[in-house]
Amino acid sequence: MKPIQAMRVGLLGIGTVGGGTYNVLTRNAEEITRRAGRPIEITVVADKDVARAKELTGGKVKVTDDAFAVVTDPNVDIVIELIGGYGVAKELVLKAIENGKHVVTANKALLAVHGTEIFAKAQEKGVMVAFEAAVAGGIPIIKAVREGLSANRIQWVAGIINGTTNFILSEMRDKGLPFADVLKEAQRLGYAEADPTFDVEGVDAAHKITLLSSLAFGIPVQFDKAHIEGISKLDATDIKYAEQLGYRIKLLGITRRRDNGIELRVHPTLVPSKRLIANVEGAMNAVLVQADAVGSTLYYGKGAGAEPTASAVIADVVDVTRLSTADPENRVPHLAFQPDALANLPILPIGETLCGNYLRLRVADQPGVLAEITRILADRNISIDALLQREPEEGEDQTDLIILTHVCREQDVLNAMDVIGKLPVVKGAVTRLRLENLQ
Numbered sequence: 001m002k003p004i005q006a007m008r009v010g011l012l013g014i015g016t017v018g019g020g021t022y023n024v025l026t027r028n029a030e031e032i033t034r035r036a037g038r039p040i041e042i043t044v045v046a047d048k049d050v051a052r053a054k055e056l057t058g059g060k061v062k063v064t065d066d067a068f069a070v071v072t073d074p075n076v077d078i079v080i081e082l083i084g085g086y087g088v089a090k091e092l093v094l095k096a097i098e099n100g101k102h103v104v105t106a107n108k109a110l111l112a113v114h115g116t117e118i119f120a121k122a123q124e125k126g127v128m129v130a131f132e133a134a135v136a137g138g139i140p141i142i143k144a145v146r147e148g149l150s151a152n153r154i155q156w157v158a159g160i161i162n163g164t165t166n167f168i169l170s171e172m173r174d175k176g177l178p179f180a181d182v183l184k185e186a187q188r189l190g191y192a193e194a195d196p197t198f199d200v201e202g203v204d205a206a207h208k209i210t211l212l213s214s215l216a217f218g219i220p221v222q223f224d225k226a227h228i229e230g231i232s233k234l235d236a237t238d239i240k241y242a243e244q245l246g247y248r249i250k251l252l253g254i255t256r257r258r259d260n261g262i263e264l265r266v267h268p269t270l271v272p273s274k275r276l277i278a279n280v281e282g283a284m285n286a287v288l289v290q291a292d293a294v295g296s297t298l299y300y301g302k303g304a305g306a307e308p309t310a311s312a313v314i315a316d317v318v319d320v321t322r323l324s325t326a327d328p329e330n331r332v333p334h335l336a337f338q339p340d341a342l343a344n345l346p347i348l349p350i351g352e353t354l355c356g357n358y359l360r361l362r363v364a365d366q367p368g369v370l371a372e373i374t375r376i377l378a379d380r381n382i383s384i385d386a387l388l389q390r391e392p393e394e395g396e397d398q399t400d401l402i403i404l405t406h407v408c409r410e411q412d413v414l415n416a417m418d419v420i421g422k423l424p425v426v427k428g429a430v431t432r433l434r435l436e437n438l439q
Contacts, residue, residue, distance in 0.1 A: 004039070005038070007038055008041060009025075010079050014045050015082065017106055023307070024310045024311065050063055067083070071095045071096035077101065077324070078317060078321075081107060089110050093105065094117075097125050100126075103130070106309060113221075116220045119339070132315055133310075133312035135211055138309060140299070146215050146336040149294065152293045153291065156263075159287035160250050161205050161287065163285060166250065169239070177236065183200065202229055209266060210222065215336045217255070218343050219343050219344075220342055237400075247278075248278040252269040256353075258348060269434050269436050285302070288438060351409070351411035360401070360431040363426055364397060365396070370401070380415055381409075382406075382408045382412055383406045387404070
C-alpha cells in the first residue's frame with residue numbers, strides 16, 4: 001500500500017505563537033496524524049532571525065529569511081501566516097492564495113480590514129483561509145459560530161476578547177487603583193505591550209468583533225464602521241460605584257441584529273455582576289452568544305499565549321488537511337454563509353444603537369436638582385432604572401449623583417447630557433458609560 005503523503009506546511013514567523021505552533025505540532029504529531037488522517041509536517045520556516053529560527057527548530061527543517069519564497073514554493077501545501085499587521089502579511093497571504101495554497105492565520109487585523117478581498121480571492125482559487133486563532137486565542141469560537149450554531153438565527157454576540165484590558169479592569173476593581181498605575185503593572189508582568197494602544201483603546205477587540213459580526217450575521221467584514229472606545233479614560237470611581245449598584249465594568253465587543261441594521265461596537269460596559277461573563281477575571285477571554293434556538297451559550301478560555309493560540313492554529317491546519325480533497329463548494333464557507341448569500345445589512349451609526357446607560361454627575365446639594373435632571377431625561381424618552389445619591393462630605397456643598405437608565409436610543413442620551421451639562425447646578429462634565437443586561 002502506497003504511504004499517505006504528509007501535508008507540507010510553510011510557517012511564516014516563529015515568534016511566540018509560531019514557536020508554540022512548532023512545538024505543539026512536533027510534540028503531538030502522532031495524535032494529530034490520527035485526527036487528520038495523514039501526517040502534517042512543517043517543512044520550511046521563514047523568519048528574519050534565521051539563527052534563532054534554526055535554534056528553535058533544531059536544524060530539523062529548512063529555514064529562510066525570504067517569506068515570499070515559501071508562499072511560491074511548489075512543495076508547500078499550507079501556509080501558516082503568523083507575521084501580523086496589515087502590510088507584508090497581506091501581500092504574502094494573497095500571493096499564497098494566488099499560488100493555490102491554503103492559508104491558516106492568526107491575523108485578526110488583516111482579516112478585519114482586508115478580509116472581504118482575501119476571502120473572495122480564496123473562493124476564486126478554490127482554497128481555504130482558516131482563522132480560528134484570530135479571535136479569542138485557544139477558544140474555538142469561530143467554529144462554534146460558523147458550524148455549531150448553524151441552525152440558529154443569532155441575535156447578538158458580546159465578548160471579553162482582549163486579555164490585556166480585562167486584566168487591567170480586574171486589577172482596578174480589586175485594588176482600587178487608577179488606570180495608569182495598573183497599566184504599568186500589566187506591562188511589568190508581560191500582559192501589556194510597551195505600546196499598549198491597540199489593546200487599551202479597543203482596536204484589537206474591534207478587529208475581533210468585526211469578524212464575529214460577519215460570521216454571526218452573514219455580512220462582509222466592515223471594521224471601518226465599528227464604533228471603538230477604550231479604557232484609558234476610565235475612572236476608578238466609576239468602577240467603585242458600578243460595584244455598589246451590582247455591576248462590573250468590562251471592555252466588551254458587541255454586535256447585535258436590529259430590524260434596521262447591525263450594531264458593531266467596542267466600549268467599557270456595565271454588566272450585572274451575577275452574569276457569568278461579568279465574573280471572567282484576569283487575562284481570560286469569554287464570548288457570549290444569544291441565538292433563537294439554543295438560547296445563550298458562553299465560551300471561556302485563554303485568549304492569548306503561545307500554546308493556547310497554537311492550539312487554534314493547528315486545529316485549523318487539521319481542518320484544512322481533512323477538507324483539502326473536498327470540492328470547494330462542499331467546504332464550510334469562510335464567513336459561515338455561502339459567498340453569494342451574504343446580506344447587505346448596514347452597520348448602524350452609534351447614535352442609532354440601543355442600550356442602558358450609567359450617568360455620573362457632580363451636582364450642587366440643593367432642593368430641586370434631581371427633579372430638573374429627571375425632567376430633562378423624561379422629555380427625551382429616557383426612563384430611570386436606578387439612582388444612587390451620595391451624602392456630601394462634611395463641609396462640602398456638592399455630591400455625586402449616579403443614574404442608571406433603561407434601554408434607550410444613544411442619540412437621545414447624548415442630547416440629554418448636552419443639556420444637563422449646561423445646568424448651573426451641575427459641576428463639571430457628565431460621565432457616561434453604556435450598560436448591557438445581556439439577557
